[in-house]
Amino acid sequence: MLLLANILIDGIAYGMVLFIIAVGLSVTLGLMRFVNLAHGAFAMTGGYIAAWLVREQGLSFYLGVPLAVLATGLLGALLEVTVLRRLYRRTELQQVLFTIGLTFLFVATANLLAGPEVQLIPLPPALSHAVDLGVRTLPAQRLLVIASGLLVVLAAYWVLNRSRFGIWLRATVDNTAAASALGIPVQRVYVLTFAVGAALAGLGGILGAELMPLEPYYPVKYLVLVLVVVAVGGMGSIAGSLAAALTLGIIDTASKYLASDWGSLFFFLAMAILLAWRPQGLLTARKA
Amino acid sequence: MKRSLPYLLLVALAALIYFVFPDQLPLAARIATMAIFVMSLDLVVGYGGLATLGHSALFGIGAYATGLLAMHVTGNPLIGLLAGALAGALLALLSGLFLLRYEGLTFLMLTVAVGQIAQNGASKLRDWTGGEDGLTGFEVQKILGMWSFDLYGKVAFVYCFVVMLVCLWAMRRLMGSPFGLSVVGIHQNRLRASAIGGSVRGQLLKLYTLAGAFAGIGGALNAQVNQIVGLDTLGFELSADALVMLVLGGAGNLFGAIGGTAAFMLIHHTASAINPYHWLFIIGGLLVFVVLVPRARLFEALRQRVMRALPVAREVA
Numbered sequence: 001m002l003l004l005a006n007i008l009i010d011g012i013a014y015g016m017v018l019f020i021i022a023v024g025l026s027v028t029l030g031l032m033r034f035v036n037l038a039h040g041a042f043a044m045t046g047g048y049i050a051a052w053l054v055r056e057q058g059l060s061f062y063l064g065v066p067l068a069v070l071a072t073g074l075l076g077a078l079l080e081v082t083v084l085r086r087l088y089r090r091t092e093l094q095q096v097l098f099t100i101g102l103t104f105l106f107v108a109t110a111n112l113l114a115g116p117e118v119q120l121i122p123l124p125p126a127l128s129h130a131v132d133l134g135v136r137t138l139p140a141q142r143l144l145v146i147a148s149g150l151l152v153v154l155a156a157y158w159v160l161n162r163s164r165f166g167i168w169l170r171a172t173v174d175n176t177a178a179a180s181a182l183g184i185p186v187q188r189v190y191v192l193t194f195a196v197g198a199a200l201a202g203l204g205g206i207l208g209a210e211l212m213p214l215e216p217y218y219p220v221k222y223l224v225l226v227l228v229v230v231a232v233g234g235m236g237s238i239a240g241s242l243a244a245a246l247t248l249g250i251i252d253t254a255s256k257y258l259a260s261d262w263g264s265l266f267f268f269l270a271m272a273i274l275l276a277w278r279p280q281g282l283l284t285a286r287k288a
Numbered sequence: 289m290k291r292s293l294p295y296l297l298l299v300a301l302a303a304l305i306y307f308v309f310p311d312q313l314p315l316a317a318r319i320a321t322m323a324i325f326v327m328s329l330d331l332v333v334g335y336g337g338l339a340t341l342g343h344s345a346l347f348g349i350g351a352y353a354t355g356l357l358a359m360h361v362t363g364n365p366l367i368g369l370l371a372g373a374l375a376g377a378l379l380a381l382l383s384g385l386f387l388l389r390y391e392g393l394t395f396l397m398l399t400v401a402v403g404q405i406a407q408n409g410a411s412k413l414r415d416w417t418g419g420e421d422g423l424t425g426f427e428v429q430k431i432l433g434m435w436s437f438d439l440y441g442k443v444a445f446v447y448c449f450v451v452m453l454v455c456l457w458a459m460r461r462l463m464g465s466p467f468g469l470s471v472v473g474i475h476q477n478r479l480r481a482s483a484i485g486g487s488v489r490g491q492l493l494k495l496y497t498l499a500g501a502f503a504g505i506g507g508a509l510n511a512q513v514n515q516i517v518g519l520d521t522l523g524f525e526l527s528a529d530a531l532v533m534l535v536l537g538g539a540g541n542l543f544g545a546i547g548g549t550a551a552f553m554l555i556h557h558t559a560s561a562i563n564p565y566h567w568l569f570i571i572g573g574l575l576v577f578v579v580l581v582p583r584a585r586l587f588e589a590l591r592q593r594v595m596r597a598l599p600v601a602r603e604v605a
Contacts, residue, residue, distance in 0.1 A: 267404075
């Protein structure tokens with residue numbers, strides 16, 4: 001019973017981290033049709049900046065983390081304006097190659113600036129304390145992760161479906177020319193969407209630093225994981241990404257607790273089964 | 289004559305390497321082995337238009353099949369190659385039956401899953417595969433009963449190179465055949481190809497299986513030359529590297545696959561000798577550059593520069 005509770009809580013926290021990182025990629029991939037394999041690099045960048053701000057510059061966690069998330073978003077916007085924008089009309093393979101190349105440059109730069117060691121983000125005392133839930137005690141950091149995940153779900157849902165910006169984005173994606181003719185600032189919509197996606201990835205990188213250690217090869221190591229979540233959830237579907245991230249997070253955590261010498265076999269087996277069953281995404285019914 | 293010219297050039301190049309750079313023969317043998325693998329990937333990606341990141345599963349199973357055969361049954365190199373080809377083809381056929389029902393990102397992610405399942409499975413089946421330590425201690429007999437592998441890598445180089453030439457020839461014949469043309473047709477327009485008639489999925493399965501056989505041969509060669517088979521032969525990184533090599537040389541062209549493999553591995557060899565992270569700067573920069581400056585434009589700029597530098601060439605042209 002305790003084991004089950006452990007698996008569930010750790011699995012949900014892990015799933016939330018996966019979701020926060022994946023949601024931006026899901027939007028760029030599904031709505032903007034841009035294959036951004038450098039997304040994992042944004043997660044790493046967020047984590048690295050937060051570690052640098054909090055540990056080296058002595059900023060408080062509560063100030064350093066938002067700053068790091070903001071900086072990652074700005075970096076995403078900068079990249080979109082300077083290069084990525086030119087690649088929207090290219091073939092998928094070219095987008096894949098360019099963003100893989102970009103990822104390699106991030107990896108090499110991270111090593112050049114901070115060395116190959118794992119970067120730690122020191123937690124403030126309030127977050128490193130254990131909280132008693134009745135069933136078990138767990139670090140407050142897990143609660144923060146789960147709460148942040150829920151907040152991102154609600155915010156993303158509201159922005160995409162209820163806000164004016166969401167209407168603009170959906171219009172731009174459906175028909176760029178018509179949207180532009182109607183006076184929607186198409187280019188600004190794209191930059192902003194991209195920046196928010198990058199910022200969320202950065203947030204995920206910071207919150208998940210405990211489970212997914214920050215080191216130079218981070219973007220390569222966890223990219224597959226994030227892509228799996230997007231593919232299983234269905235591109236562009238926020239609810240689908242959440243369902244996929246939680247399912248896969250719990251399965252992966254369970255297999256680590258129960259069958260650790262099988263590596264990630266069960267994770268990928270589950271992914272293959274889920275994808276085979278619902279190729280368009282978990283919550284999307286199979287077409288034709 | 290014209291058709292055999294590329295082969296003659298390759299043989300001349302090999303002779304040059306053999307006589308002028310004898311210290312580099314092990315590296316050259318590795319390039320030839322990888323080139324077979326990258327060409328087989330080209331069949332799938334370049335000709336068939338099926339983006340895959342799980343191709344190393346086919347390479348790895350070929351390597352393990354050859355290693356296990358040499359350990360338990362026979363160390364005959366040619367029978368080993370055959371076993372590698374069969375193992376690669378069999379895995380490709382079985383996984384293809386499942387994979388080819390899907391397209392696009394779903395297909396891509398499922399190939400990743402197949403690769404990861406193969407790798408985790410091999411790591412778990414320690415009694416057979418040696419797990420993390422890899423498969424070692426198998427013996428490879430003399431090639432055709434005449435040449436045994438020597439310390440300087442001379443025999444290995446000639447052997448790998450000859451096998452590569454034969455594979456190149458076979459794949460070119462295959463892609464020039466009506467079957468090859470129909471695959472290219474499917475790549476260009478799936479809907480139209482199926483409207484014309486014939487089974488799209490059947491043709492693609494055939495292509496995937498054949499590519500699996502060639503990938504298996506690459507894996508078998510790798511096992512025989514290095515006399516060790518590790519989990520990395522099944523790994524995701526190998527698939528990704530091969531894709532990069534393919535694209536550097538130009539997908540959809542088997543000679544390009546060889547050129548891309550050679551360029552990638554030569555740069556890798558030199559750059560990572562200095563510092564493994566420098567290598568990432570170079571390959572990352574190269575990829576970004578290749579996409580931003582399309583090949584056609586690059587060649588045009590080069591051509592114009594050459595024309596300006598050589599007034600004689602301009603008169604001739």
